[in-house]
Amino acid sequence: MTVSTLTIDFDALIANWRALNAKSAASVETTAVIKADGYGLGSANVAKALCQAGVRRFFVAAAEEAVPIRDAICDGAEICVFSGHGAGDTDLIRDLDLIPMLNSTAQLDRHRSALPHRGYGVQLDSGMNRLGMEPAEWAEQRQRAECGDLRLVMSHLACADEPDHPMNAQQLACFKEMTAGVTVPRALSATGGILLGSDYHFDLVRPGIGLYGGFPFEEAQPVVTVSLPVIQVRDVATGESVGYGNNWIAKRPSRIATVAAGYADGLHRVIGNGLNGASLNVYADGVACPVVGRVSMDLITVDVTDLAAEPEAVEILNAQQTVDDLADIAGTIGYEILTSLGRRYGRHYIGG
Numbered sequence: 001m002t003v004s005t006l007t008i009d010f011d012a013l014i015a016n017w018r019a020l021n022a023k024s025a026a027s028v029e030t031t032a033v034i035k036a037d038g039y040g041l042g043s044a045n046v047a048k049a050l051c052q053a054g055v056r057r058f059f060v061a062a063a064e065e066a067v068p069i070r071d072a073i074c075d076g077a078e079i080c081v082f083s084g085h086g087a088g089d090t091d092l093i094r095d096l097d098l099i100p101m102l103n104s105t106a107q108l109d110r111h112r113s114a115l116p117h118r119g120y121g122v123q124l125d126s127g128m129n130r131l132g133m134e135p136a137e138w139a140e141q142r143q144r145a146e147c148g149d150l151r152l153v154m155s156h157l158a159c160a161d162e163p164d165h166p167m168n169a170q171q172l173a174c175f176k177e178m179t180a181g182v183t184v185p186r187a188l189s190a191t192g193g194i195l196l197g198s199d200y201h202f203d204l205v206r207p208g209i210g211l212y213g214g215f216p217f218e219e220a221q222p223v224v225t226v227s228l229p230v231i232q233v234r235d236v237a238t239g240e241s242v243g244y245g246n247n248w249i250a251k252r253p254s255r256i257a258t259v260a261a262g263y264a265d266g267l268h269r270v271i272g273n274g275l276n277g278a279s280l281n282v283y284a285d286g287v288a289c290p291v292v293g294r295v296s297m298d299l300i301t302v303d304v305t306d307l308a309a310e311p312e313a314v315e316i317l318n319a320q321q322t323v324d325d326l327a328d329i330a331g332t333i334g335y336e337i338l339t340s341l342g343r344r345y346g347r348h349y350i351g352g
């Protein structure tokens with residue numbers, strides 16, 4: 001087999017959801033954010049597993065993302081759409097029974113005229129200046145919004161993964177003020193906010209990255225393993241180079257394995273160079289082997305000189321080198337590593 005495999009551990013996914021759920025009071029509903037194809041892991045399968053574990057409300061970014069999910073989840077489970085009700089979204093919202101998080105007066109107008117009896121939420125901007133109604137707009141629209149089928153009011157924190165950032169308390173105060181007296185459920189927190197403590201939990205929390213094993217949920221179990229088959233192994237003499245640009249030169253007689261994945265699979269070219277002094281390894285039965293030379297589109301070269309036997313496959317993402325480790329090496333965040341993984345992997349699901 002010369003296609004790399006991405007293995008998703010549903011037991012770990014569900015354990016992460018339960019662990020996040022346990023951080024808030026029993027009265028707080030823990031939902032799941034499965035936008036961007038479930039952070040790259042396959043939204044229909046992820047949603048189905050989480051539904052079986054008890055999740056009854058899911059969030060996507062765009063209405064189209066609900067298409068593969070609606071039939072995969074339990075009857076009656078809700079799908080909420082962060083981008084709200086945009087032009088052209090009406091059919092999907094009606095046919096898939098979606099709950100748009102309305103972000104503006106224009107969206108409220110659109111929803112109320114196109115689908116007058118369908119539920120909706122409202123997204124409030126508590127300071128991030130990205131999505132949602134600001135305090136003045138909300139003050140104008142609140143009464144009207146509340147007299148329809150309002151299901152949820154929500155906002156989003158800009159700095160929740162930095163617990164000491166003063167923005168957290170500022171947004172909390174703003175959200176409390178904007179939602180004082182509201183009778184429908186209120187929601188402020190994603191993964192980072194859950195970890196800030198109960199002041200931030202309100203009625204419903206919306207974890208994404210923590211479910212999938214990423215920072216800032218440090219206790220998370222790793223969910224993803226990426227295994228790369230070895231296509232070829234060769235001897236390289238001292239002084240010979242490997243890969244594009246002759247970027248790596250053997251300092252000793254070496255055995256080099258060429259494995260099947262590259263930057264087209266989300267293993268960014270920059271990780272081959274390493275950042276911040278960190279260097280990239282792959283793991284052969286748990287033994288670290290350094291990646292040498294540049295990452296190509298479909299191939300990576302690995303120094304396996306010190307292994308007792310030639311491996312059939314190596315792992316680049318596992319419990320030893322997590323999404324956050326790869327993110328550090330690439331100078332990015334775990335979210336971007338996961339959502340970059342791409343379509344070429346064979347996706348396997350275990351547990352659940």
Ligand SMILES: *Cc1c(COP(=O)(O)O)cnc(C)c1O
Pocket residue numbers: 033035082155156189190191192206207208209210
């Ligand atoms: C992506 C997103 C989430 C989930 O955030 P994580 O940091 O992945 O937990 C929650 N709410 C909104 C509005 C989002 O855009």
